[in-house]
Amino acid sequence: MLRFFGRGSAFADTQNCAFFTAGSELVLLDCPMSAFHRLRKLEFPQTQITVVVTHTHGDHIGGIPMLIALSQFVWKKPVTVIAPAQTVADDLKFFIERLDGGDPDAYTLLTADAAEREWLCGAVPVRHVPGLAGRCYGYRLRIAGQDVIYTGDTAELEPFLPYLHRGAYLYTECAAHDTGVHLFIDELLPKLRELKAGGVKIYLMHLDDEKVIREKIKGSGIRFAKLFRSGRVEPAANS
Ligand SMILES: [Zn+2]
Ligand SMILES: [Zn+2]
DSSP, X not given: OOEEEEOXXXXXXXXXXXXXXXXXXXXXXXXXXXXXXXXXXXXXXXXXXXXXOSOOOHHHHTTHHHHHHHIIIIIOOOEEEEESSHHHHHHXXXXXXXXXXXXXXXXXXXXXXXXXXXXXXXXXXXXXOGGGTTOOEEEEEEETTEEEEEOOSOSOSGGGGGXXXXXXXXXXXXXXXXXXXXXXXXXXXXXXXXXXXXXXXXXXXXXXXXXXXXXXXXXXXOEEOOBOXXXXXXOOOOO
């Protein structure tokens, strides 16, 4: 299903970034700088690049201006940035064009509602940090015929529960530390076990301490998000 250029939290070496392909489109879920550096060394046949943004923390959008510039000057592939809501679109425009000096003609900025992508079912508002209240989202996706829930950064799993039916894929953030702004493993795990028993396929991402979390999920059938090591970017397959 999704592959990851990184599955770490903000202070990790490789920060969280998932991708999949849809026809001629390479779709990234957020774009930290660490993902940009992976992507710039990669050969991929897709002719358009789309970045779907969950929220505007640096470990989620830091690589977007560089990606747009590289694509404009080197790859010559159109880049589309999809924001979950108009407020976030306005913030991204400020970031890309005013702060970074990006060329407004070098990319397309859309909201999720206006994006008209078959694989994009909708953005789901979540509670994350107070400073970004009302501006943090997860997504409902439909990839290769499967329902995929991607939480983004969130302190609550509840907004996604209505969509987590048997056979659905859940990519959820998960933290070993109890910070109040992420999903703390000790509180999350009982719920995940329940979902797993109900036939939801669960992958953990945005991990702050893999060692601690790996120990806690032992034997649960819950897995870490799959890292993309190398090779070609192939179309999405069920796995
Ligand atoms: Zn983050
Ligand atoms: Zn965040």
